[in-house]
Amino acid sequence: MSEVFLKDALVTLKESGVRITPQRHAILEFLISSETHPTADEIYKALEADFPNMSVATVYNNLRVFRNAGLVKELTYGDSSSRFDFVTHDHYHIICDHCGKIVDFHHPGLEEVEHLASHVTGFEVNSHRLEVYGTCPECAAGANKAK
Amino acid sequence: MSEVFLKDALVTLKESGVRITPQRHAILEFLISSETHPTADEIYKALEADFPNMSVATVYNNLRVFRNAGLVKELTYGDSSSRFDFVTHDHYHIICDHCGKIVDFHHPGLEEVEHLASHVTGFEVNSHRLEVYGTCPECAAGANKAK
């Protein structure tokens, strides 16, 4: 199935005139197969073995390319670096306050909230962002210390 | 009414053993009276006239003190710097994709989403974060260009 995602993504890129380089292929593949939501640096380090000469700038550049193509979403939390998430279908994130783990969960879109917000403020609404915070089962069970 | 907020905030701080300095007073006052959700640098610049010798570090230090005391919330969006919001009662934000304006709106808490997330993922839920994005009336009316 991740095969399909990758193929679709490559088609999307080609259609918007973006060249498929080995680095782009690898970054996409890593993002799709990744359960975690990696930072740019994590991607860089993960691909170091296969691309010893790749520059960090390449990772950042291509994450921006993917974001502009709608393939990838950038997640900005309080901490220092952004995380990147391959866009599949709509899902939200729940984040552990202790270990930082991010888990996906599905929920129908919050159209009702969008409507209310639009009505009250006069904005034309495009999208929304929702995250839930808490403690993951592992941290709740073990006596894990806060990060 | 902002008088009340300020007084309450000062009491809260004193109770947790935090000294009230002129700088802290001024930063709090500015945050409370501010309609926008300023960055640390904006606060720094706004108080430059009254505190010509104040250091940026003081602004950051005190924003952290306020955040730890629960008086201030830090908002991290995609852009480079955090914004700070004096916590009054629960509200959400709607943000203009074009000019970046942030407007408050009220909506009952999303307990139902929290419950679902908790049930599906096994997390203990503490809180959530929600933002709505769109185009503000001014940008929709004028031919304003995207930022």
Added chain:
DNA sequence: TTACTTCTTTATAATCATTATAATTAGTTT
């Protein structure tokens, strides 16, 4: 294939928000 154009990568330096450090100053309590 060859040559050509354009986009991409690389290496490096620059930027900019935020934090750490150490010395000085100022709140608070007695």
Added chain:
DNA sequence: AAACTAATTATAATGATTATAAAGAAGTAA
């Protein structure tokens, strides 16, 4: 007012991200 301690200041350090310029590779057309 004296003393104790926390806060401020000035400055340097850190660390993520972006800009730049030169070298390399994709796509294209002959």
